[in-house]
Amino acid sequence: MTDGTLPAAPPALECIGLGKRFGSVAAVDGFSLTVFPGELVAILGPSGCGKTTALRLIAGFETPDSGSVRIDGQEVVGSGTMLAPERRRVGMVFQDYALFPHLTVAANVRYGLTATSVEPAADDDDDGSLGARLRRWTRVHWRNRPALRMSAATAARVREALDLVALGHLAGRYPHELSGGEAQRVALARVLAPQPALILLDEPFSNLDSPLRASVRSEVRQILRRAGAAAVFVTHDQEEAFSLAGRVAVMWEGRIEQVATPQEIYRRPASRALAEFVGDADFLPGRVEGSGVRTEVGLLAASSETPAGGKVLVGSEVEVMLRPEMVRLASASDEAQGGPVAEVIEREYYGHDQLIAVRLPSGRTVRARLGPSDDFHLGDRVRLQVTGAAALFPR
Amino acid sequence: MSLLTGLPARAQRFPPRRRGPAFVWLPALAVAGAMAIPLVYLLVRAAQADADAWRDLTRDSTLTLLKNTALLALAVTAGSIALALPTVWLTVRTDLPWRRFWSVVMVLPLVIPSFVGGLAFVAALGPRGSFQRLLEPLGVESLPNIFGFEGAWLALTLFSYPYLLLTLRVGLRGVDPALEEASRALGAGPWRTFFRVVVPQLRVPLAAGALLVALYTISDFGAVSMLRFDTLTRAIFVQHQSSFDRSAAAVLSLLLVALVVVLLTAEALSRSRGRYYTSGAGSPRPPRVIRLGRWRWPATAFLALVAIAALGVPVGVLLDWLVRGLRAGEPFSGIWSAAWHSLSVAAVAGTVAAAAAIPVAIVVVRRRSMLAALVERLSYFGFALPGIVVALSLVFFSLKVVPGLYQSWAVLIFAYLVLFFPQALAGVRAAMVRIKPSVEEAARGLGRSPPWVTATITMPLLLPGLISGFALVFLTTMKELPATLLLAPIEFDTLATKVWLAADEAFFARAAAPALLLIALAAIPMALLIGRDKQIRD
Numbered sequence: 025m026t027d028g029t030l031p032a033a034p035p036a037l038e039c040i041g042l043g044k045r046f047g048s049v050a051a052v053d054g055f056s057l058t059v060f061p062g063e064l065v066a067i068l069g070p071s072g073c074g075k076t077t078a079l080r081l082i083a084g085f086e087t088p089d090s091g092s093v094r095i096d097g098q099e100v101v102g103s104g105t106m107l108a109p110e111r112r113r114v115g116m117v118f119q120d121y122a123l124f125p126h127l128t129v130a131a132n133v134r135y136g137l138t139a140t141s142v143e144p145a146a147d148d149d150d151d152g153s154l155g156a157r158l159r160r161w162t163r164v165h166w167r168n169r170p171a172l173r174m175s176a177a178t179a180a181r182v183r184e185a186l187d188l189v190a191l192g193h194l195a196g197r198y199p200h201e202l203s204g205g206e207a208q209r210v211a212l213a214r215v216l217a218p219q220p221a222l223i224l225l226d227e228p229f230s231n232l233d234s235p236l237r238a239s240v241r242s243e244v245r246q247i248l249r250r251a252g253a254a255a256v257f258v259t260h261d262q263e264e265a266f267s268l269a270g271r272v273a274v275m276w277e278g279r280i281e282q283v284a285t286p287q288e289i290y291r292r293p294a295s296r297a298l299a300e301f302v303g304d305a306d307f308l309p310g311r312v313e314g315s316g317v318r319t320e321v322g323l324l325a326a327s328s329e330t331p332a333g334g335k336v337l338v339g340s341e342v343e344v345m346l347r348p349e350m351v352r353l354a355s356a357s358d359e360a361q362g363g364p365v366a367e368v369i370e371r372e373y374y375g376h377d378q379l380i381a382v383r384l385p386s387g388r389t390v391r392a393r394l395g396p397s398d399d400f401h402l403g404d405r406v407r408l409q410v411t412g413a414a415a416l417f418p419r
Numbered sequence: 420m421s422l423l424t425g426l427p428a429r430a431q432r433f434p435p436r437r438r439g440p441a442f443v444w445l446p447a448l449a450v451a452g453a454m455a456i457p458l459v460y461l462l463v464r465a466a467q468a469d470a471d472a473w474r475d476l477t478r479d480s481t482l483t484l485l486k487n488t489a490l491l492a493l494a495v496t497a498g499s500i501a502l503a504l505p506t507v508w509l510t511v512r513t514d515l516p517w518r519r520f521w522s523v524v525m526v527l528p529l530v531i532p533s534f535v536g537g538l539a540f541v542a543a544l545g546p547r548g549s550f551q552r553l554l555e556p557l558g559v560e561s562l563p564n565i566f567g568f569e570g571a572w573l574a575l576t577l578f579s580y581p582y583l584l585l586t587l588r589v590g591l592r593g594v595d596p597a598l599e600e601a602s603r604a605l606g607a608g609p610w611r612t613f614f615r616v617v618v619p620q621l622r623v624p625l626a627a628g629a630l631l632v633a634l635y636t637i638s639d640f641g642a643v644s645m646l647r648f649d650t651l652t653r654a655i656f657v658q659h660q661s662s663f664d665r666s667a668a669a670v671l672s673l674l675l676v677a678l679v680v681v682l683l684t685a686e687a688l689s690r691s692r693g694r695y696y697t698s699g700a701g702s703p704r705p706p707r708v709i710r711l712g713r714w715r716w717p718a719t720a721f722l723a724l725v726a727i728a729a730l731g732v733p734v735g736v737l738l739d740w741l742v743r744g745l746r747a748g749e750p751f752s753g754i755w756s757a758a759w760h761s762l763s764v765a766a767v768a769g770t771v772a773a774a775a776a777i778p779v780a781i782v783v784v785r786r787r788s789m790l791a792a793l794v795e796r797l798s799y800f801g802f803a804l805p806g807i808v809v810a811l812s813l814v815f816f817s818l819k820v821v822p823g824l825y826q827s828w829a830v831l832i833f834a835y836l837v838l839f840f841p842q843a844l845a846g847v848r849a850a851m852v853r854i855k856p857s858v859e860e861a862a863r864g865l866g867r868s869p870p871w872v873t874a875t876i877t878m879p880l881l882l883p884g885l886i887s888g889f890a891l892v893f894l895t896t897m898k899e900l901p902a903t904l905l906l907a908p909i910e911f912d913t914l915a916t917k918v919w920l921a922a923d924e925a926f927f928a929r930a931a932a933p934a935l936l937l938i939a940l941a942a943i944p945m946a947l948l949i950g951r952d953k954q955i956r957d
Contacts, residue, residue: 083860083864084863085860085863108863108868109860109863109864110863110864110865110866110867110868111866113866114864115864115865116860116861116864118857118860118861119857120855120857122855122857122858122860122861123858123861124858124861124862124876125858125880126879126880135862135865135867135875136864136865136866136867138866211861214861214865215864215865218865218866
């Protein structure tokens with residue numbers, strides 16, 4: 025979607041300028057986001073930034089004070105429109121899964137099926153006369169009646185949805201007999217069964233233990249990809265957002281600060297605060313020169329634009345962001361390396377990598393992420409080398 | 420909260436702030452509004468009373484009634500604490516033999532209506548009573564006088580301590596065992612730990628339970644009438660029956676309501692200062708079991724004594740009189756139709772109360788607004804109003820406002836509804852709190868309209884609460900006396916009124932059969948409630 029051409033189908037979701045206040049607090053403010061069919065987008069933000077409220081505005085559980093929402097090209101909220109949640113064709117997976125405790129897995133999945141969702145209606149001509157509109161209204165509501173009778177088509181749809189999440193064998197179980205990961209997949213099957221235009225997931229992995237989380241995460245991605253559904257999920261976990269989503273919208277104090285691919289957000293975050301939220305970052309003062317930016321650790325490569333889109337003028341003073349992965353360390357005795365000499369002041373060894381903090385001659389601290397075999401100790405004198413292009417922020 | 424106490428729960432609320440659909444709001448408002456009718460109409464009626472009726476308020480006899488009622492409430496509350504506190508501690512915290520048996524047995528006196536209990540004490544200890552007959556061969560000529568304050572105090576204590584028992588049990592189980600361990604680790608012995616750490620933690624449930632017992636006592640009409648102790652309820656009844664001007668009864672009722680307000684205020688004050696009632700977060704460990712050692716036998720004897728006095732004596736004495744009646748050829752005329760009447764009004768009252776509790780529970784738990792708070796307050800009105808006051812007000816109301824309904828089924832059921840609705844609401848509300856709002860939202864997200872979601876998701880999940888609420892209202896309606904006496908249609912006798920009429924003329928043998936049948940029938944919903952109450956079952 026980065027090439028700028030709009031696909032023929034309308035966006036699965038289009039939010040424009042959504043705003044919601046609770047008392048004097050603006051929970052969501054000027055929230056705009058477009059999601060294309062088949063796309064998986066994450067809304068990433070610290071707790072209390074309004075991301076769950078944004079999701080509930082889209083689903084129809086909250087009424088916005090301003091802005092509009094279109095789903096599959098149809099306006100569901102806007103000036104004068106406020107469609108009830110049950111009429112939006114949006115599936116929502118709740119943080120606690122919200123399975124109906126008194127129904128079996130199969131009955132949970134069946135709950136949202138209607139005559140329409142099982143066997144789609146043919147479009148009928150509408151000449152605009154009162155009679156035709158009345159007929160159409162009756163037909164729509166008749167077709168939207170709950171699938172009470174277990175018709176063959178309904179049964180097939182339930183089976184299909186359960187097969188999609190590989191839980192066909194648990195159809196007769198009750199929710200309390202399921203593990204966390206199974207409950208999660210039933211919740212997914214339940215929203216997928218009526219084939220909604222859009223799926224929303226609220227912190228979908230926060231109720232799972234961390235060893236389980238990684239495997240459930242990849243399962244969910246595969247299920248959503250197989251179903252071909254457009255989905256938006258909300259998370260406060262940067263790793264979760266980056267590993268799962270094609271695009272990430274970072275939300276901060278009710279506003280969307282940046283919408284981009286995970287790579288773009290990590291390497292060129294829109295602000296210093298975002299940079300620190302989506303990973304480890306150290307900042308050094310620098311001065312822009314013709315061929316890069318001059319800092320305490322040498323002349324670094326840098327783009328001529330700030331991530332926020334501003335032009336960087338030669339000679340201006342800037343903040344330079346260093347990710348620990350950009351920093352290499354070598355023993356101070358290794359004259360061939362060049363670079364300033366610093367002292368190791370902290371070491372956190374994780375196993376798959378390690379994080380080493382060094383103090384520069386100026387007293388500033390910079391961190392380096394090294395492989396598991398590098399062996400530095402507190403007090404060691406080391407030389408720094410920086411690779412890759414650094415992101416710049418105006419000072 | 421225990422389902423049996425019917426105490427208003429002060430549970431957490433969920434945040435969504437919405438108006439909600441009219442199909443829930445309108446019935447909720449209607450129910451809450453109906454609850455206010457008796458008190459409002461009583462005020463109207465009292466305001467119309469002439470100066471004479473008001474002058475009665477300051478008469479010595481009125482002050483004596485007030486003093487009697489207050490003293491009795493105080494004494495019964497103190498007695499109930501003395502019975503309930505050790506019982507709870509023994510059955511929850513120690514290695515007492517047959518702990519679960521005692522847990523159930525000690526709650527059972529709840530099935531005995533106070534007027535049946537009072538009657539049994541008179542039949543046992545009164546002149547010509549069972550005990551005297553038993554002791555005659557030993558040369559005992561007469562027993563101490565059972566009538567008056569002592570008799571009423573003993574009977575009410577024995578039949579109302581279970582209310583305190585239930586609230587204290589919930590409270591004691593909520594105390595974090597870590598606090599006791601901390602106290603022991605700091606060098607305090609088991610007794611010091613119990614009185615300095617555990618008892619202070621129990622202050623809030625103790626105050627709530629004491630309020631229940633005190634309200635029960637000042638509302639009681641049956642026991643004080645049987646044992647001939649003059650309290651406000653008895654005086655109101657006599658005024659109502661004997662005089663043409665019923666204003667005096669209305670003014671006395673107002674005095675009784677004032678006493679209720681004093682009690683409620685006292686409990687509220689004790690609560691606002693008691694901040695330190697906390698049940699530990701996370702998964703609490705089961706508390707350490709205290710070994711009784713040699714003390715287990717005196718402890719068992721204590722519980723057995725209470726159980727015999729509160730259960731064994733009434734049932735035994737009634738059986739004794741039943742046998743005497745059978746020997747004397749006492750006819751059991753009309754007992755089956757009375758039983759049928761009791762069962763049917765109780766079933767109707769239970770059903771109506773449980774059904775009415777659904778919209779109110781939804782509004783009270785799910786909506787957060789001034790109006791929802793008002794609905795909640797109004798719904799608990801009947802909780803504190805004495806039965807005789809509600810009945811009297813409805814007599815006035817039906818005579819003046821809807822004359823066609825005086826002494827009709829409808830008014831009788833409405834009186835039960837006002838009095839016992841809070842108990843139904845407590846059960847339904849507890850079930851409602853357990854339904855996560857996200858479950859209902861998920862159903863709407865799946866394309867279902869609010870009425871459909873209520874019918875297919877909310878209602879089935881509320882079912883356990885509805886059954887508990889029904890059973891509780893059923894039980895208390897069976898036991899109710901004053902409202903039934905004042906409001907029942909003519910010729911409509913229930914087991915309660917049959918016992919009352921027979922006992923009023925001191926025909927103990929004739930009263931024994933309906934009284935025993937009443938206890939037996941009340942035991943059915945009681946068994947259901949005990950089976951459902953986790954606090955007792957586990």
